[in-house]
Amino acid sequence: MAETSDGTLMVDVSYGGGCETHSFALCWPDQSFMESAPVQVSLELLHTGPRDDCDAWITETLDLDLSPMADAWRESYGAESGEMIVYLGGFSTRYSF
Template identity: 40%
Template sequence: MLLLLLSGCGAGGPLDPMDAFLEATPQMGVPPVLLVPEDDPRPWPMDPWTFRSHALDGDTLTLSIRYGGGCRVHRFALLVDPSFRESHPVQAAARLAHDADGDMCRALISEDLQFDLGPLRRHYQAAYGAGPGAIDLVLAGRRITWEF
C-alpha cells in the first residue's frame, strides 16, 4: 500500500511539486495519475527504483518496484505526458517520481504501488471520443498496454 504524507511550508505554499500533489491527494484511496508534460520545468524528485512487474485491474495500475532505503518514508507519483504519440494503440510516456527523502540506508525494499488511471482515460476520451480505447504506457523502457 502506498503511504502518503502531507507537508507544506511555512510561507503557505508547497515546497515542491511532490508536496503539491500530496496536499491535493486524499489520504485514503488510490492516488491519481498526474498528467504532466515531459518538459515540465518543476523539479520532480527522480530517486532510483527498479521495475519488477505490473498489473491492471480496470482503472487501477499496480506497479511492483524495488528501491534502496529503509530508514525514511519514500513518496511516489506517476506522471504521464498528456501528449499522445500516434500509433496503434496510442502511446503515452510515463515516469515515476520518487522522493527518497535523502534515505541513505541500504535495505532493498519491495513495494506495490497503485495508481488510478481514470484521469488518463478521461483525457483520452476527450481527444478520441467515448467508448473503448487502448493506451500503451511507456514506463522505464517497458510498454504497459491498457485497454478500457
C-alpha cells in the same frame, strides 16, 4: 514489471532505505498521445521520498491511477471506451478502459 487492472497500473519498484517513508508520483510529462492503433503514452515514475541513509533494499508493488490518461483519451477522441499502450521505465502494457 508493469501491468494494468481496473484502471490501475501496478509497478514493482526497488530502492535503498528503510528508515523513512518513501513516496512516488506518476508523471505524464508531455500530456500527449503518440498516434498509432492503439495510441501510446509515455509515463515516468518520480521517487519523491526523503533522503534515507538506511541500508535495507526495499521492493514493493505500487498501484498507480491511470484515470487521468483515460479521461484525456475520452476528451480527445470522443468515445467512452478504448485502449492504449502505456510505456514506463522500459516496460509496456496494454490498458483497456
